[in-house]
Amino acid sequence: MVKAKRIPKWQRDPAGMRLRILEAAKQEFAAHGLAGARVDRIAAKAGANKRMLYYHVGKKDDLYLAVLEGAYEQIRAEERGLDLEHLDPPEAIERLIGFTWNYFIRNPEFLALLNTENLAKARHLKRSTKVKSMHSPFVEMIRTVVTRGVESGDFKVAVDPVQLYISIAALCFFYLSNGATLSVIFGRDLLKQEAKNERLAHMVALVLAALTGKTTASLGSAKAPKRRAAAQQPA
Numbered sequence: 176m177v178k179a180k181r182i183p184k185w186q187r188d189p190a191g192m193r194l195r196i197l198e199a200a201k202q203e204f205a206a207h208g209l210a211g212a213r214v215d216r217i218a219a220k221a222g223a224n225k226r227m228l229y230y231h232v233g234k235k236d237d238l239y240l241a242v243l244e245g246a247y248e249q250i251r252a253e254e255r256g257l258d259l260e261h262l263d264p265p266e267a268i269e270r271l272i273g274f275t276w277n278y279f280i281r282n283p284e285f286l287a288l289l290n291t292e293n294l295a296k297a298r299h300l301k302r303s304t305k306v307k308s309m310h311s312p313f314v315e316m317i318r319t320v321v322t323r324g325v326e327s328g329d330f331k332v333a334v335d336p337v338q339l340y341i342s343i344a345a346l347c348f349f350y351l352s353n354g355a356t357l358s359v360i361f362g363r364d365l366l367k368q369e370a371k372n373e374r375l376a377h378m379v380a381l382v383l384a385a386l387t388g389k390t391t392a393s394l395g396s397a398k399a400p401k402r403r404a405a406a407q408q409p410a
Contacts, residue, residue: 193231195221200232201242205284208291209239209299240299243292244306246285250278251309259316264324268386269379271317271340276347276375286352314340324386331388339382346378 199220203212214235218228232238257274259267279286292300300306317336324330350357354366364370380391 192221192223192227196223196228196231196238197242197245200238201246201284201288204239204242204291205287209235209295212239214238236299240302243288243300244303246288247306247309250282250285251313253278254313255316259320262320264320264327264329265383265387267320268324268382271320272343272347272379272382273375275343276378279347279351280371283351286348289348290352321386330386332386334386343378343382346381350374 196217200212200217202220203217207213212235214225214228217238218224221228223231228238232241254271254274257267257270259271262270292298314336317340321330321333321336321339325333350365358365365374377391383389384391
């Protein structure tokens with residue numbers, strides 16, 4: 176009788192092994208960039224070896240692209256859970272800003288990956304067949320909020336949803352990615368909790384002022400709503 180071929184343990188749970196590899200790779204690429212990342216370290220952190228890594232994901236460039244796609248997929252998935260469509264337009268925009276801000280704070284490796292890929296002129300992301308399709312529903316979600324805001328009279332202008340999101344992301348990203356140098360330049364600890372609460376309140380007032388035509392002072396930027404900002408901080 177011919178014995179059944181024994182299946183290696185690492186092939187019996189391909190989904191679990193792939194997840195462990197991608198998580199280890201995300202940490203490695205975020206810490207060392209693409210050039211500095213080492214496949215041996217990724218495999219060791221995942222409890223795998225090079226053969227297993229290549230079997231489940233592919234070579235280093237393929238692994239890096241899979242990590243990028245996974246990073247975008249994660250943030251887009253969480254954004255879909257914000258339920259913006261059922262909020263009053265100003266509240267929806269405030270929630271989007273608060274989410275983006277706190278997501279960046281909770282996921283510094285996401286910012287590191289974006290920095291790495293921008294230095295590469297998005298060379299790897301251009302190979303992706305998934306990323307563009309992830310973003311289309313998100314853009315439409317913002318467009319719907321803006322359209323409702325104009326129809327209700329809350330917003331004065333129907334801004335381009337892509338430009339709006341880029342502005343929100345930029346307000347969050349630049350502050351956090353440059354917080355250390357900005358703190359030295361201006362002699363203020365911009366990364367302490369109180370300063371981050373003030374930043375969030377400022378961003379909300381700034382964006383809503385642009386959409387509503389009201390002044391930032393009338394929207395309460397003069398006195399940062401610390402209680403609301405604190406409530407939005409991750410647990």
